[in-house]
Amino acid sequence: MPIRLHDYWRSSAAYRVRIALHLKRVAYESVPIDLLTGAQRGDANRAVQPQGLLPALVVDGIAITQSLAILDWLDAVYPDPPLYPRDPLARAQTLARALVIAADIHPIDNLRVLKRLETQFGADQPAKDDWYRHWVIAGFDALEAMAPADGPFLGGAAPDVADLCLVPQMYNARRFAVPLAAYPRLVAADAAACALPAFAAAHPDRVARSTA
Known part of the structure; x- marks a missing residue:
C-alpha cells in the first residue's frame, strides 16, 4: 500500500513516526510541510x-493523524518489531512514559504555543526559552523516576513507543540548552536508541529540508 508522510524535518511528532517507519522497514514518501512558513495551515495539509x-x-x-495513533496503526499492521508490550500492565506503564512527553511536555512547548506566548503576552525569546525549559524539566523529572533501572532503553532490552517519544524530545532539549545531568537514565536510553540505524536514519539532520 502506498504510504505518504506529511512531515517537517524538525517536528518532534513527525520524528517519532519516521523512527517507527524505519524500525519497521516500511517504505514511505515524505511530503515536506514547512512549519516556519505556516504551510501546515494551508489547504493542502488541512485536507x-x-x-x-x-x-x-x-x-x-x-489519512491517519496524531503521532501516537499513527504509531498504534503501524504496530498493528507491521508488528515486527513491536512498539508495545503484550502484557497489559507493562503496556500501560509504557504508554504512561510515552504520554509524559507526548501529552504533557510537547503540546505546551510546540511552535504554536510559543508563538501565542509572544503575540498575546509579549514574551520575548528568553522568556519563551525559559517556558520551554520549565516544562521539559518538569516532565523529565518524572520520566527519570519512571524509567526502568535495567535499560538500556526505556523499553528495557529493546526500544518501545516511549523511546520513540524520548529521542525527539531529547533532541529539542539540547537545542534549548536544558541541563541533562540530573537524568542519567534518560541520557543513556537516548544514546542507546540513537546508536541504532533506524533512529539515525530518522534524525532531523538526515531529513530533506525542502518546503511544501
Whole structure:
C-alpha cells in the first residue's frame, strides 16, 4: 500500500513516526510541510490534517493523524518489531512514559504555543526559552523516576513507543540548552536508541529540508 508522510524535518511528532517507519522497514514518501512558513495551515495539509498540524500518514488515500495513533496503526499492521508490550500492565506503564512527553511536555512547548506566548503576552525569546525549559524539566523529572533501572532503553532490552517519544524530545532539549545531568537514565536510553540505524536514519539532520 502506498504510504505518504506529511512531515517537517524538525517536528518532534513527525520524528517519532519516521523512527517507527524505519524500525519497521516500511517504505514511505515524505511530503515536506514547512512549519516556519505556516504551510501546515494551508489547504493542502488541512485536507488530510484538519487541525493544520503535523504529522499525517496517508495510506491508500486515507489519512491517519496524531503521532501516537499513527504509531498504534503501524504496530498493528507491521508488528515486527513491536512498539508495545503484550502484557497489559507493562503496556500501560509504557504508554504512561510515552504520554509524559507526548501529552504533557510537547503540546505546551510546540511552535504554536510559543508563538501565542509572544503575540498575546509579549514574551520575548528568553522568556519563551525559559517556558520551554520549565516544562521539559518538569516532565523529565518524572520520566527519570519512571524509567526502568535495567535499560538500556526505556523499553528495557529493546526500544518501545516511549523511546520513540524520548529521542525527539531529547533532541529539542539540547537545542534549548536544558541541563541533562540530573537524568542519567534518560541520557543513556537516548544514546542507546540513537546508536541504532533506524533512529539515525530518522534524525532531523538526515531529513530533506525542502518546503511544501
